[in-house]
Amino acid sequence: xxxxxxxTEMTATEGAIVQINCTYxxxxxxxxxxxxxxxxxAPTFLSYNVLDGLEEKGRFSSFLSRSKGYSYLLLKELxxxxxxxxxxxxxxRDDKIIFGKGTRLHILP
Amino acid sequence: DSGVTQTPKHLITATGQRVTLRCSPRSGDLxxxxxxxxxxxxxxxxxxxxxxxxRAKGNILERFSAQQFPDLHSELNLxxxxxxxxxxxxxxxxxxxxxxxxxxxxxxxxxxL
Numbered sequence: 562x563x564x565x566x567x568x569t570e571m572t573a574t575e576g577a578i579v580q581i582n583c584t585y586x587x588x589x590x591x592x593x594x595x596x597x598x599x600x601x602x603a604p605t606f607l608s609y610n611v612l613d614g615l616e617e618k619g620r621f622s623s624f625l626s627r628s629k630g631y632s633y634l635l636l637k638e639l640x641x642x643x644x645x646x647x648x649x650x651x652x653x654r655d656d657k658i659i660f661g662k663g664t665r666l667h668i669l670p
Numbered sequence: 671d672s673g674v675t676q677t678p679k680h681l682i683t684a685t686g687q688r689v690t691l692r693c694s695p696r697s698g699d700l701x702x703x704x705x706x707x708x709x710x711x712x713x714x715x716x717x718x719x720x721x722x723x724x725r726a727k728g729n730i731l732e733r734f735s736a737q738q739f740p741d742l743h744s745e746l747n748l749x750x751x752x753x754x755x756x757x758x759x760x761x762x763x764x765x766x767x768x769x770x771x772x773x774x775x776x777x778x779x780x781x782x783l
Contacts, residue, residue, distance in 0.1 A: 603777060604760075605672075606773075648713065650713075656725070657718070658772065
């Protein structure tokens with residue numbers, strides 16, 4: 562089986578940097594996604610990590626350490642529109658995509 | 671617009687009833703995934719189809735069934751509905767399986783009264 566842990570909620574200030582952590586346990590690993598979801602809307606793709614290391618895409622970066630079962634999403638220069646839930650999702654060895662419960666991020670002005 | 675179309679957007683029905691949710695994947699995508707999202711819950715994986723065949727099954731109840739048709743659209747059938755089945759049901763598609771990026775539809779919000 563697999564297990565994904567993320568903090569339930571986080572709060573940060575507009576213009577700041579925030580790091581959202583995701584730890585996982587799985588019997589087989591084929592990749593890790595990060596998705597953004599605004600309340601009542603569809604999730605939208607942010608990043609996909611298969612190999613260890615940091616991938617940067619604009620204000621968002623995602624890091625993966627397979628040996629530690631750990632990933633984080635780094636959001637820089639926070640904007641009010643970044644208030645959303647951030648979902649960590651694991652691709653297991655059967656290619657099932659399993660989502661964590663998500664981290665609700667609140668941005669304060 | 672992700673290119674994935676789900677209908678209906680909203681559905682209100684009574685306990686014991688049966689409903690069908692429909693999903694049209696992005697043009698060219700062969701894989702379709704169904705997820706259930708209840709209030710304050712994460713996305714629960716239900717089932718995946720690839721090019722008409724069932725590929726992977728998650729925590730899908732026996733009262734629920736799904737299929738993918740030759741034109742690649744998919745339907746999720748929910749029967750003997752219970753109050754706890756009230757949720758947002760998302761369909762997502764990807765080019766192939768193993769998984770690539772998932773593109774999600776807007777979801778079908780089911781309310782069971």
